Amino acid sequence: MRDLTACPECDLLLNSTHVTATKGGATCPRCAAELFRRHPDSLERSLALTCAALVLLFLANSFPIVGLNIQGHQVETTLFGTARQLWRDDMPIVAVLLLATTVVIPLVEMLAMAWILFPLRFQRRPPGFALLIRALQLAHPWAMVEVFILGVLVSLVKLSHLADVLPGPAIWCFGALMLVLAALSTVLDHRTLWQSWERAA
Numbered sequence: 001m002r003d004l005t006a007c008p009e010c011d012l013l014l015n016s017t018h019v020t021a022t023k024g025g026a027t028c029p030r031c032a033a034e035l036f037r038r039h040p041d042s043l044e045r046s047l048a049l050t051c052a053a054l055v056l057l058f059l060a061n062s063f064p065i066v067g068l069n070i071q072g073h074q075v076e077t078t079l080f081g082t083a084r085q086l087w088r089d090d091m092p093i094v095a096v097l098l099l100a101t102t103v104v105i106p107l108v109e110m111l112a113m114a115w116i117l118f119p120l121r122f123q124r125r126p127p128g129f130a131l132l133i134r135a136l137q138l139a140h141p142w143a144m145v146e147v148f149i150l151g152v153l154v155s156l157v158k159l160s161h162l163a164d165v166l167p168g169p170a171i172w173c174f175g176a177l178m179l180v181l182a183a184l185s186t187v188l189d190h191r192t193l194w195q196s197w198e199r200a201a
Helices: 042-060 079-088 092-121 129-142 145-159 169-187 190-199
Strands: 004-006 013-015 025-027 034-037 066-070 073-077 164-167
Touching: 042 092, 042 169, 042 190, 073 079, 079 092, 092 129, 092 145, 092 169, 092 190, 129 190, 145 169
Parallel strands: none
Antiparallel strands: 004 013, 025 034, 066 073, 066 164
């Protein structure tokens, strides 16, 4: 009774003996919905994308996001500088939410993924595996890099008629980070993680 799979569409509960798995994954026998998808070298790809995301997140917070050129006077700001200014403008909740959703939670998420994937890659069981998996599922909806990028783009369009807008290196890093996180969500398979944990020593 350990290896059970629930269909995400019709809630049919299937035992591993009733799931017909192919090289690409498996589908529900009742509604034909996709139960899971297999990716070759899933752990290695997930680990590589996690490391790339950590590097991009570090770079995105080290360089200016955007610069404004107003009558020859150029102003640049980083993400931390933006949060600091929001705090000074009596908007502490917005400042905390900005840092939490674009820096803290994505960083914790990536570090937790690295903590899980590094030992599994070498067939070792990471400490606190089950707790970290549950924590990642809870934290993931709060990592809002995509929402931040959309907000920055809207702001740039609105400011373009007031000043010369100069996109900084950080905005490109955040854009690349968004793509890397999207790729990670498609490659990472929780079923593969649990199976790797069961095979590990």
